[in-house]
Amino acid sequence: MTNEKMVTAITSMEDDFAKWYTDIVKKADLIDYSSVRGCMILRPYGYAIWELIQKQLDERFKATGHENVYMPMFIPESLLQKEKDHVEGFAPEVAWVTHGGDEKLSERLCVRPTSETLFCEHYANIVQSYRDLPKLYNQWCSVVRWEKTTRPFLRSLEFLWQEGHTVHATAEEAEKETIQQLNEYADFCEKVLAMPVIKGQKTDKEKFAGAHSTYTIESLMHDGKALQSGTSHNFGDGFAKAFGIQYTDKNNKLQYVHETSWGVSTRLIGGLIMVHSDNDGLVLPPKVAPIQAIIIPIMQHKEGVLDKAEEIKNELSKICRVRIDSSDKSPGWKYSEYEMKGVPIRIEIGPRDIEKNQAVLVRRDTREKITANLSNITEEISNLLCKIQRELLEKALKHRKSKTSKANNMTEFKEILETNQGFIKAMWCGSEECENAVKEETGATARCVPFEQEHIGDTCVCCQKPAKKMVIWGKAY
């Protein structure tokens, strides 16, 4: 049975990476466009991936004491303006509601681009004493940012995300929470999405509007571009002062709370695609694959084939998300279809296999074919899913390593971008001038000051004055 490729082929990533990406999101049935500019429809297969991400993240948040809430989607203009840096950062990109029915509103409402201001107002209402602290809230919702240019999952007018917002008695506790949640994200990306990330701090120029410090996880895509995959912010007491969030401490003295926020979004799905997929379509790590194994019956009209396929499905459904495709399409068509959709394991079962009490397993990621004995198919599949999950991470780590370079000066920096675009480690003096100069000359930005610092030289890659930190630079989505 040959692989008929009846599913329309997609653009190869070497020919046109951007086109390859949009081909995959469309042809793997992840999204569809709508008549609303820059807003995408998450189709069942795409949404199922988000549900798996959401479920596993939500369990992690709850395990560390976080509680879910739901805040209004509208923010009155006056409330948005309460924290100066925050409104400056967000006002240019919000959608404004000006009318309710036929009536003009006395005050405009923006559709939330993020909900710091609403959480602050609420915390000011409900926090009185040290006994009320900490409050560890999270919300799952959609937010809107009025972007000029959009790309599915990576940058859209509306997107789904979670935003955690916490308040604490002390600066130390807030910092601890900020780092804890960043570590949670990093662990989730590696263990669940098989997507390695670099943890670090954003420079002042790149930090969140209103934050004291912003931490980030940065991942590297196939094309050598960086993707900011999640952020965690420590607000210090800036918002608390703007919104008057105070508590009486054990000595009966009024104190300001310390606040954090952190979020990841459907952008993670964009990351997944650009880290694992190939020219035949999507490749999904088993832990977020809506279908982990697809059974394709061969010569299914022959007696016993469909029965055996059903039997295997029932057995496997105890340990994984498995389906059987017994439609009247040809096996070759089905092979291409589920390759496009990134199903980790294909199980082929035909009359000759049944005779030999076996099935043929085909890995989506490596195309390796494995003949498996039906007597212990459950164990085989279970082990193979673990193996695929692990090897996808290894492969991504290897890719990142091959695309990570060191630069001592701007000549080297530019050469790397031309020959092997990826992460560039280079020393930095700490001035925003040099940060701007690098961006202007190369298009690369400071992705982060990584927690794991290396000493790769004494002088700034840009000005050659004494260096303070090592920065990871890269062109970014």
Next chain:
Amino acid sequence: MTNEKMVTAITSMEDDFAKWYTDIVKKADLIDYSSVRGCMILRPYGYAIWELIQKQLDERFKATGHENVYMPMFIPESLLQKEKDHVEGFAPEVAWVTHGGDEKLSERLCVRPTSETLFCEHYANIVQSYRDLPKLYNQWCSVVRWEKTTRPFLRSLEFLWQEGHTVHATAEEAEKETIQQLNEYADFCEKVLAMPVIKGQKTDKEKFAGAHSTYTIESLMHDGKALQSGTSHNFGDGFAKAFGIQYTDKNNKLQYVHETSWGVSTRLIGGLIMVHSDNDGLVLPPKVAPIQAIIIPIMQHKEGVLDKAEEIKNELSKICRVRIDSSDKSPGWKYSEYEMKGVPIRIEIGPRDIEKNQAVLVRRDTREKITANLSNITEEISNLLCKIQRELLEKALKHRKSKTSKANNMTEFKEILETNQGFIKAMWCGSEECENAVKEETGATARCVPFEQEHIGDTCVCCQKPAKKMVIWGKAY
């Protein structure tokens, strides 16, 4: 240990039902108000109830083949206008986005009040052949309706809900789906929310804007008012024609699809409150109680008390959602607190109980005290939770029965509303004139034409001409 009532008492429902209701939603920590008119904040305890509702409904939807998707929250004005009745019904109560950042939009966008138009546009894109049918989609999201007067859970500017939207090849299949989902809602309300409902069809006057027929589940509150708790609509091919959703059938002929939609919302939480709660606060059926059993240690400073409480908690956490409150508040304060929050079972454990290898269980709904042997506490709690769940439904059914009357003429009709407001069964000639007259004279509306028809007379309650159907009337939220 006396019940100290240190938690502020609430207004009694006999004194002021509306105030009793809002006292409960606030004091049981279900919601908080925000500075956005008519929008509520779902606090952790309130949101946890919604999560339990959502999880159990979602499992039911998926078990019958429905898939989740996510549609944009904005609808361009021209898209909303495509189906005439639909836009007339919704345009007066939508929020309009007119600006993105500083720019005025060339076309206004409304924030979705419901998503029929977006689903139609999408279905027109993805449905071509009979092989593509049916499509059984659902989405969990928030919607906005610009209401003048609002009440938490019952009527708010923004609320959370699910909206199912399906397309089918034939009118019969669409009707079957519409009824199937209504039955699913009714079963869910009775089995999970312990809230009995009456299933029926809406009159033409009361049906959904753009629907061919609307079915409803109606429940009865403590105060004798009705709550429309969920609806399921059959659109026939009306939307399909407006949006051009066609497929080629097996004979290669173009046909219009038949469409349905159905939804329930956070309004169900309002229903829960007004069906089960009392003058000490919330009463929750175990299946949607975020905490099903609360352990209150008595004289917790005495050696062994907290250890034993922990031991019981660990045992019980295998079968239910259990917590222990070992804060430094008095047991009496804790009793009132968890009564206010409607926790189904309180478990009191002190030194004397431990000596006797027992604990005292107190039911929230009946206040019944039960001495339970610690050796089989798991079984005791498990059985008691089932019993409470069952008896809450029985009690609600009994209440509904006592508040359901029959009227043969308008004099009787009005007398019932004054003496025993509730559901009124009365015959109807089928004319909108009589329907309007009843509403004008009494304030009661036709809740539904119930599936279970009774013959309680030959003539219309209003005009005394020959009657066609029995209608359930009532004043409604």
